[in-house]
Amino acid sequence: MAEQKAIIGGFFSLELPEGTEYHDQALHLNSARYGLEYVLRVRGYKKIYLPAYICDSVLQPIRRLHVAYAFYRIDENFAPIFDHALEDGASFLYVNYFGINGSNSWSVCQNLKAVIIDNTHAFFERPLPGIDTLYSPRKFFGVPDGGYLYTNAEKPLILTPDPSYYRFDALLKQIDLGSVAAEPLFEQNEAYLNTCGMHAMAHATQRLLKSIDSHRTRKRRNTNFRFLHEQIGRFNQLHANFSELNGPLCYPFLIEQGKQLKERLLQTHIFINDYWEEVASRVPASSFECYLSENLVALPIDQRYGKTEMQVIAHVVKDFLA
Numbered sequence: 001m002a003e004q005k006a007i008i009g010g011f012f013s014l015e016l017p018e019g020t021e022y023h024d025q026a027l028h029l030n031s032a033r034y035g036l037e038y039v040l041r042v043r044g045y046k047k048i049y050l051p052a053y054i055c056d057s058v059l060q061p062i063r064r065l066h067v068a069y070a071f072y073r074i075d076e077n078f079a080p081i082f083d084h085a086l087e088d089g090a091s092f093l094y095v096n097y098f099g100i101n102g103s104n105s106w107s108v109c110q111n112l113k114a115v116i117i118d119n120t121h122a123f124f125e126r127p128l129p130g131i132d133t134l135y136s137p138r139k140f141f142g143v144p145d146g147g148y149l150y151t152n153a154e155k156p157l158i159l160t161p162d163p164s165y166y167r168f169d170a171l172l173k174q175i176d177l178g179s180v181a182a183e184p185l186f187e188q189n190e191a192y193l194n195t196c197g198m199h200a201m202a203h204a205t206q207r208l209l210k211s212i213d214s215h216r217t218r219k220r221r222n223t224n225f226r227f228l229h230e231q232i233g234r235f236n237q238l239h240a241n242f243s244e245l246n247g248p249l250c251y252p253f254l255i256e257q258g259k260q261l262k263e264r265l266l267q268t269h270i271f272i273n274d275y276w277e278e279v280a281s282r283v284p285a286s287s288f289e290c291y292l293s294e295n296l297v298a299l300p301i302d303q304r305y306g307k308t309e310m311q312v313i314a315h316v317v318k319d320f321l322a
Contacts, residue, residue, distance in 0.1 A: 016211035022124070023135060026148035028201035030162050031193050032120045032136035035149035036093075037061030038198065039116055039132045042153040046089040048116075051080065052282040053289040054095060055275070058118075060194060071282050074289065076239050079104050086114055096122040098298070099248035100240050124218050124247035139249060140302070141212055142171050144189055146205045162199035167192065179271070217303040218247035224301035224310050225251050231314035235321060238296075250298040253317070258295025264320050265297070270313060272298050 029035050040048070040061060048062060052071040062069050073081040078101045086092055091114040096105050099122035109115050109128050119125050120136035127133035127150040135148035144167040170185035222245040229242050229251065237254040250273070255261065265272055279293040299313055 016207060017213075019210050019212065019214075021206070021209050022212075022214040023148040023150075026135070026150050027156075028206060029147040029149055029159070030145050030164075030196065030199040030201055030205075031138075032118075032134045032147035032149075033057055033061055033193075034198040035134045035147045036116070036118075037065065038149055038157060039134075039151060039153070040065050040067055040091075042151065042155065042157060043091065043114070043132070044089070045091040045114070047087065047091070049082070049086070049090065049092045051093070051095055051289075052287075053097075053276070053279050053292060056278045057194070058093075061198075073283065073287070076288055077104070078240065080108060082112075086112060090114065091116055093118055095120070096125060098240075098250055098252045099123070099125065099246065100242065100252070102244075102246070103241065121249040122246070123249075124214070137209055140217070140247075141209070142174075143205050143208050144168055144171060144202075145193060146201050146209065157198075159198060159200040161202050162196060164202035164205045168204070220303040220306070221245075221247045221301055224305060224307075227307060227310045228253075228299060228301065228314060231310075232317050235317075248301070251301050253297040253299050254292065254295055255297070255321075256295060257320075258297045261297050261317065261320050265313075265316060268312075268316050270300070270316065272300065274298075 027035070027038070029038060036058065045067060047068040047070070049070055049072050050058065051074055053074055059069070075081055078097050080094060082092070092108070092112050093116045094105055094108045095118040096102055102122065102125055105117050105125075106128065109117070109131050115131055117128065117131055117133045119127070119133055120139055123135055123137065123140045130152055131150070132153070133150045137143055137146045137148070144164045145162070167189050170182050170189055173185055174182035225245055225248055229236075232253065233242065235255060238252055240252070262272060262274070274293075275296060275298060276293055279289050283289045301310070
């Protein structure tokens with residue numbers, strides 16, 4: 001078949017800066033959850049251990065492939081409470097929570113085999129050698145879909161791209177009319193990703209990711225995180241290493257009145273994500289995970305914002321605590 005020639009001239013497309021993807025060496029998929037499905041397929045795992053503190057969406061590929069699963073607990077340092085060897089054919093997934101638990105990821109990989117590291121909260125963390133590692137650019141940037149996977153598994157799966165151009169409407173409507181007006185479209189896109197199946201990343205999504213200034217993004221997130229920690233860190237009940245930052249997802253703020261603080265923030269038009277209501281059905285009501293799901297406040301620190309917005313957040317938090 002004759003090779004299609006590139007067209008010269010014609011309509012203009014979006015004009016975006018031409019850069020290099022941060023994870024240009026990874027496999028490109030349409031979502032991180034399909035990255036997990038990819039690993040389960042090529043590795044042939046029959047069972048997977050998951051932290052109880054995790055989103056229900058991770059169960060979609062596991063159930064679709066009829067892989068057995070069991071939940072394990074985490075301690076107050078977000079380290080796994082797990083003291084036995086894995087069975088043959090089993091794998092162990094650990095989440096680098098909020099992008100500040102890289103040391104736990106390293107420890108898990110030293111102590112267990114068949115580990116999968118979920119870096120969907122830690123876009124800028126590089127994968128450990130030989131470890132299957134997942135990333136979700138949608139949690140960090142304005143893209144309609146996309147996921148990255150590092151794996152050294154042999155016999156790669158052949159995937160076709162899933163075009164994303166017709167799902168840019170949520171991103172564009174948000175620019176024109178704001179977040180509230182665009183929210184239904186974002187929810188529609190999320191519903192689509194739940195059911196569309198595993199594909200390669202769309203060309204349009206990859207082109208957007210090539211246009212992102214990763215250095216600026218990481219630096220801004222680190223700066224915003226440090227500012228909030230300086231302002232309200234003394235009230236934070238979390239036990240975590242806040243000194244070594246690498247573009248974290250958010251500023252995780254844990255207090256006894258976290259549920260009420262989330263309501264106050266919403267009243268002042270500061271929107272935050274909940275992590276995760278479904279956890280309560282997996283663990284005792286007195287557990288650390290249950291306490292997290294109810295009271296952890298994931299304060300936004302992303303690259304859209306600077307010191308002015310961080311001062312607003314800090315003021316609302318301090319006013320609430322007072």
